[in-house]
Amino acid sequence: MVNYKDLGLVNTREMFAKAVDGGYAIPAFNFNNMEQLQAIIKACAETKSPVILQVSSGARKYANQTLLRYMAEGAVEYAKELGWEHPQICLHLDHGDTFELCKSCVDFGFSSVMIDGSSLPYEENIALTKKVVEYAHQYDVTVEAELGVLAGVEDDVVAEESHYTKPEEVIDFATRTGCDSLAISIGTSHGAYKFKPEQCTRDPKTGKLVPPPLAFDVLEEVEKKLPGFPIVLHGSSSVPQEYVDIINSHGGNLPDAVGIPEDQLRKAAKSAVCKINIDSDSRLAFTAAVRKVLAEKPGEFDPRKYCGPARDEMVKLYKHKIIEVLGSDGKAE
Ligand SMILES: [Zn+2]
Numbered sequence: 001m002v003n004y005k006d007l008g009l010v011n012t013r014e015m016f017a018k019a020v021d022g023g024y025a026i027p028a029f030n031f032n033n034m035e036q037l038q039a040i041i042k043a044c045a046e047t048k049s050p051v052i053l054q055v056s057s058g059a060r061k062y063a064n065q066t067l068l069r070y071m072a073e074g075a076v077e078y079a080k081e082l083g084w085e086h087p088q089i090c091l092h093l094d095h096g097d098t099f100e101l102c103k104s105c106v107d108f109g110f111s112s113v114m115i116d117g118s119s120l121p122y123e124e125n126i127a128l129t130k131k132v133v134e135y136a137h138q139y140d141v142t143v144e145a146e147l148g149v150l151a152g153v154e155d156d157v158v159a160e161e162s163h164y165t166k167p168e169e170v171i172d173f174a175t176r177t178g179c180d181s182l183a184i185s186i187g188t189s190h191g192a193y194k195f196k197p198e199q200c201t202r203d204p205k206t207g208k209l210v211p212p213p214l215a216f217d218v219l220e221e222v223e224k225k226l227p228g229f230p231i232v233l234h235g236s237s238s239v240p241q242e243y244v245d246i247i248n249s250h251g252g253n254l255p256d257a258v259g260i261p262e263d264q265l266r267k268a269a270k271s272a273v274c275k276i277n278i279d280s281d282s283r284l285a286f287t288a289a290v291r292k293v294l295a296e297k298p299g300e301f302d303p304r305k306y307c308g309p310a311r312d313e314m315v316k317l318y319k320h321k322i323i324e325v326l327g328s329d330g331k332a333e
Pocket residue numbers: 095154190234235277
C-alpha cells in the first residue's frame with residue numbers, strides 16, 4: 001500500500017473547490033511517455049497551474065503501471081526543481097471500468113480515480129460507483145463518476161452515439177454514490193474525429209467543418225440541481241487546425257478532423273465545470289512536430305532530434321490551454 005500523500009501528490013477536493021469558486025477549470029492532461037510528462041510539468045511550473053495527470057487503462061498497458069506511478073512521483077520533484085515551490089499535482093485514473101482496477105490504483109499511490117459506469121444501467125452505475133467511493137474515501141482518494149454517454153473513441157472507450165446527461169438524475173446519483181465530481185455528457189466527444197461531417201456545417205470560406213454547439217442548457221440545468229458541485233468535461237480537445245494542416249502537408253492523412261471550439265470551453269470553464277480533459281490536442285502537437293522534422297530532415301535518426309521539438313510544441317500547447325482556455329494560471333503558487 002502506497003499513500004499518495006507520501007509521494008507529494010494531492011487529491012482533487014481543494015483544487016475543485018477553488019476552481020468552482022474562482023470560475024476557472026483545472027487541466028486534466030493524459031500522459032503515457034516521458035516527453036509528454038516533461039512538457040506538462042514544465043508548462044504547469046511556468047504558469048503555476050494546478051494539474052491533474054491522467055493515466056488511462058490504455059496508457060497503463062502501453063507504458064507499464066509501475067513505471068507511470070514512479071514517473072508521477074518524479075514529476076513532483078521535477079516541478080520543484082523547476083522552481084515551483086508548492087506543486088499541486090494529482091495523479092488520476094482516467095476511465096476506470098472495474099472496482100478492482102480502481103482499488104489497485106488507490107493502493108498504488110493514485111490520489112484520484114474515475115469509475116466510469118456510464119455504459120451500465122442506472123442502478124448498476126450507482127452500485128459500482130458507490131463501492132469505489134467507499135473504498136477510495138478510506139484513503140482520502142477522490143472519485144469521479146460519469147452519467148450520460150460520450151460518443152467517440154478513446155483508447156478502450158468506444159461509443160457510437162452520445163446520450164446527454166439527464167439533469168433530473170444528478171441529485172439522486174451524486175447523493176447515493178457520494179462521488180466527488182461528475183463527468184457529464186453535453187456534446188463533447190472523445191478523439192480527433194468528434195463529429196461526423198453530417199453533424200456539422202461547413203464554413204463557406206475555408207471549407208472547414210464547424211461543429212454543433214455544446215448543450216449549455218443541459219449544463220445549466222445540472223448546475224441548478226447541484227450548485228457548486230464539481231462538473232467534469234471529457235473529450236474536450238479543440239483539434240487545432242494548424243496541427244492538422246502540418247500533419248496533412250507532411251505525409252499525414254487526417255481528413256475532416258474536428259474538435260470543440262476553445263471559446264465554448266472557456267465559457268464552460270467559467271461555470272461549474274472545473275476539470276477539462278485534453279488528450280488528442282497534445283497527440284496532434286506531438287505528431288505534427290515529429291512529421292515536420294522527419295519530412296524536412298530525412299537523414300535524422302536520433303529520436304531526441306524529433307521528440308525534443310515535439311516536447312517544445314506540447315509545452316506551447318499546454319501553456320496556451322492553461323492561460324487562454326482554462327484560466328488556471330497562477331492558481332497554485
Ligand atoms: Zn474520457
